[in-house]
Amino acid sequence: MNTRIRHDSRKFNFIANDITNYCNARCVFCPNDWQSPPTSHNMNMELFKKLLQCIPLGYQNSFVFSCQYEPTLHPEFYDYLEMIPDEFKDNCYCFTSNFVKHISDDNLMRIARCNIQYINISLETFDNTLYYDLCAIKNSHLYDNLSRLSGILASVKNAPRLKFTTMILKDNQDELIELYKTAQERYHPFEHEFRTPVFLPPNDKQREDIRGMLLSKTELSALKDTLLSLGDNIFVYDAMDIEYFEYVTNPKTKPSPRKNAHDKYIIFIRPDGSVCSYNEKPVCADLASIDNPAAFFQNVLIEIQTEDALENRIEKYDSSANPYDGRVTISLDDIVIFDKKFLYLTGFCFLPDLSPRNADKILCVSWGSGKKFYKLHGVQRPDSGDAGFWTTINVSDDLAPSIGQTFSFTIILADAYAVELGVMSVINDDAYQFISANTLLQTPQRPLPIMSRIKGRIMKGLSREKPWR
Numbered sequence: 230m231n232t233r234i235r236h237d238s239r240k241f242n243f244i245a246n247d248i249t250n251y252c253n254a255r256c257v258f259c260p261n262d263w264q265s266p267p268t269s270h271n272m273n274m275e276l277f278k279k280l281l282q283c284i285p286l287g288y289q290n291s292f293v294f295s296c297q298y299e300p301t302l303h304p305e306f307y308d309y310l311e312m313i314p315d316e317f318k319d320n321c322y323c324f325t326s327n328f329v330k331h332i333s334d335d336n337l338m339r340i341a342r343c344n345i346q347y348i349n350i351s352l353e354t355f356d357n358t359l360y361y362d363l364c365a366i367k368n369s370h371l372y373d374n375l376s377r378l379s380g381i382l383a384s385v386k387n388a389p390r391l392k393f394t395t396m397i398l399k400d401n402q403d404e405l406i407e408l409y410k411t412a413q414e415r416y417h418p419f420e421h422e423f424r425t426p427v428f429l430p431p432n433d434k435q436r437e438d439i440r441g442m443l444l445s446k447t448e449l450s451a452l453k454d455t456l457l458s459l460g461d462n463i464f465v466y467d468a469m470d471i472e473y474f475e476y477v478t479n480p481k482t483k484p485s486p487r488k489n490a491h492d493k494y495i496i497f498i499r500p501d502g503s504v505c506s507y508n509e510k511p512v513c514a515d516l517a518s519i520d521n522p523a524a525f526f527q528n529v530l531i532e533i534q535t536e537d538a539l540e541n542r543i544e545k546y547d548s549s550a551n552p553y554d555g556r557v558t559i560s561l562d563d564i565v566i567f568d569k570k571f572l573y574l575t576g577f578c579f580l581p582d583l584s585p586r587n588a589d590k591i592l593c594v595s596w597g598s599g600k601k602f603y604k605l606h607g608v609q610r611p612d613s614g615d616a617g618f619w620t621t622i623n624v625s626d627d628l629a630p631s632i633g634q635t636f637s638f639t640i641i642l643a644d645a646y647a648v649e650l651g652v653m654s655v656i657n658d659d660a661y662q663f664i665s666a667n668t669l670l671q672t673p674q675r676p677l678p679i680m681s682r683i684k685g686r687i688m689k690g691l692s693r694e695k696p697w698r
């Protein structure tokens with residue numbers, strides 16, 4: 230069977246932006262450090278124009294216009310919204326706001342006509358006293374703004390959809406069912422998300438306050454079931470997996486991005502133009518000093534893929550023998566060549582008698598007398614016992630393919646099984662062909678000497694102090 234190889238250009242999974250770092254509220258659960266806030270900035274027009282050039286560098290739904298602070302406080306907020314061109318709408322996912330500041334009908338109309346898919350509004354309670362306790366806001370225009378907005382959105386064709394986000398806290402838990410129903414009746418949102426605090430505030434006092442507001446796992450589980458039964462536009466951000474729960478409830482935990490949030494294809498753009506990647510807090514770039522942001526970030530994407538490919542490469546393979554029996558199924562779902570340089574493989578394997586997540590999976594690529602090993606990353610699919618896998622290979626540097634050459638791909642599973650995935654042949658500089666084989670080469674009962682002789686270690690030490698710049 231021939232597997233089609235797609236050619237594509239790698240993009241960012243998420244571009245999170247903020248046009249300001251002000252806020253008119255002080256929510257107890259807010260992850261921002263309001264005791265020592267950042268130097269105040271509103272993104273200027275010149276920077277915003279550069280930012281616009283970055284939007285197409287993300288995938289569909291990848292751009293968040295405003296993320297961590299309060300965008301409605303920016304004096305040119307509505308002008309900026311109007312500057313987003315029609316053709317960017319698929320990419321522009323949402324902006325998030327507390328909607329506390331009064332918004333005129335004219336400006337609500339400008340929101341309704343902007344090229345953003347969702348308006349995400351924080352709605353914690355309808356009880357003014359509790360609202361003050363939670364968010365330190367006395368004279369909020371939230372409900373009045375919302376009433377007028379929902380009417381205006383309904384009157385505009387292809388207007389952004391309205392979404393609510395509500396924090397799940399001990400303090401508002403008894404109100405959440407009514408809150409959902411009332412919000413539906415009054416404002417007709419498309420979606421309502423309920424979530425537990427995901428990020429910890431940076432200062433000790435606030436962290437302690439939040440810990441006192443968290444529901445227990447049992448309480449959360451019951452509440453989640455009730456909420457989900459209310460309607461099919463409810464989404465509960467189930468951040469209470471074991472690892473997360475321990476992380477948030479342990480007083481020794483220091484604030485940091487979520488432990489498992491490991492995605493190199495994410496960037497944060499701050500209102501002063503500084504850019505950082507999710508995993509590497511130091512500033513990686515300064516938008517203000519970049520003349521051609523599209524070209525710059527295109528190179529960043531190549532750099533990230535190069536790093537990925539290096540990390541995935543294994544000089545030699547060493548895994549303590551872990552033989553197991555059973556049927557092995559491996560399939561290759563997608564083969565993409567990004568930017569004519571990086572081969573990205575995704576697929577899944579099924580190992581009946583071993584947690585596929587724990588089994589080492591190594592990709593061995595052989596051609597002529599050459600051979601290279603790559604780490605296959607794995608993740609257990611929640612819906613089944615299968616394990617998805619993926620890896621990035623630098624085709625032009627690691628494999629240096631030449632026309633007519635063929636590469637054989639073999640997956641080695643926990644030192645016990647070897648399955649030939651298939652053979653890729655290089656037709657010309659741009660075209661490759663992959664013929665799937667899925668042939669079992671080695672089993673624990675029928676060991677292949679060449680595989681069991683492979684020893685070594687995983688390549689280490691590739692982290693960089695200062696990326697990109």
Ligand SMILES: C[S@@+](CC[C@H](N)C(=O)[O-])C[C@H]1O[C@@H](n2cnc3c(N)ncnc32)[C@H](O)[C@@H]1O
Pocket residue numbers: 252258259260296297298299300325326327349350351394395396424425426427428429430
């Ligand atoms: C940080 S706020 C910034 C935008 C705006 N100021 C607002 O509150 O809507 C972005 C979203 O994060 C949610 N949020 C606040 N604190 C959070 C926390 N500790 N963990 C996860 N989400 C949080 C808010 O409810 C809001 O929907």
Ligand code: SF4
Pocket residue numbers: 252253254255256258259260261297298299327364
């Ligand atoms: S409104 Fe948003 S940014 Fe402001 S304090 Fe509350 S959570 Fe934080």
